[in-house]
Amino acid sequence: MYSGQNGLKQQVLTWYAETPTENFKGDIAPLMARLASMTGTNLPKGSDYLGYMSLGSEALSADVAVTFHVPTLSIDVKTST
Amino acid sequence: MTTFNNQTYASDTTAPEFSITWQYPPGPETQPVHAFPNVKVDSGVFPSRLQSIEQVMVDLEWSYGIGNKTTASTSKQDLTDNLVNTNVAFDMFLDSDRGKSEDSTEAGYEIMVWFAAFGPATQPIGFSDGAIDTKTVDGTVL
Numbered sequence: 001m002y003s004g005q006n007g008l009k010q011q012v013l014t015w016y017a018e019t020p021t022e023n024f025k026g027d028i029a030p031l032m033a034r035l036a037s038m039t040g041t042n043l044p045k046g047s048d049y050l051g052y053m054s055l056g057s058e059a060l061s062a063d064v065a066v067t068f069h070v071p072t073l074s075i076d077v078k079t080s081t
Numbered sequence: 082m083t084t085f086n087n088q089t090y091a092s093d094t095t096a097p098e099f100s101i102t103w104q105y106p107p108g109p110e111t112q113p114v115h116a117f118p119n120v121k122v123d124s125g126v127f128p129s130r131l132q133s134i135e136q137v138m139v140d141l142e143w144s145y146g147i148g149n150k151t152t153a154s155t156s157k158q159d160l161t162d163n164l165v166n167t168n169v170a171f172d173m174f175l176d177s178d179r180g181k182s183e184d185s186t187e188a189g190y191e192i193m194v195w196f197a198a199f200g201p202a203t204q205p206i207g208f209s210d211g212a213i214d215t216k217t218v219d220g221t222v223l
Contacts, residue, residue: 001214001223004207007111010174012191014205015216015223020169020197022143022155026219028171028194029137034216035192036131044175044190046132051182052174053127055096055141056119060166060202061107068118068169069100069151072142076094077126080133 001035003042011042053077096120102149107166113202119172128182131175141196143169157199166200194223 002014015031036046053075057068105115145167146152147159160167174188181187195205207213216223 001212001216002205002207002210003213004205004210006191006206008186010189010191012193012206014170014193014195014207016195016205016212017197017221017223019222020155020157020199021221022197024139024141024196024219024221026221027136027138028218029134031194031216031218031223032131032134032137032173032192034214038214044131044192045177046130048131048175048177048190049128049179049182050131050134050173050175051128051179051188052121052172052185053137054119054121054172056117056170056172057101057145058114058168058170058203059103059105059116059118060113060200061115062104062165062167063163064147065102065104065149066160066163066165066167067100067102067146067149067151068143068167069098069146070096070120070141070143071098072140073096073120074094074138074140075096075122076136076138077122077124077129077134078136078138079126079129080135 094124100151107202117172128179145199160199164200166202168195168199168203169197170195
């Protein structure tokens, strides 16, 4: 996981898979909870609101046309309230 | 962008299959990302306090290919040979203020989960400072 500030002065925390993972089936809530339980500055707190979630691909550059295909995407969020 | 919008959603947590074709030259180092084609969760569950989120079950399959047709599996070599710089990521925004947490430019925190990164230009912010933590989910080391 890497941390740093972007051009909009937002603190960006990135969980980073070393190996490309084309098939993923699992619960990512522990990744978010881990950030809230870590000690340190510039980390979100458990009381903070998660208001936006999306899945996509950042298009930086390519010498030729490339195609990003997502045949399966399911996101099931369970909350305690 | 191609979407299969035939209303055959398996459930309200499932997105339709989609694909997108793009090509961009390298941008400036301060602003390397040209676009973020993405699917946003719009089910009404957000905003939600982080501590109240018990589970975010994800079922994801994706591929990246050369050309404008979809490919069955991703060849990292093909992407390297064609100087492709891109990633596949979950993008989330948080803030202590409920309203700001919904705005991707106003929110104070951004949490990303990168399932893949291709190309030397594609680095998470803070990469040069080294990794702060690591965790494994579904056999994927992050």
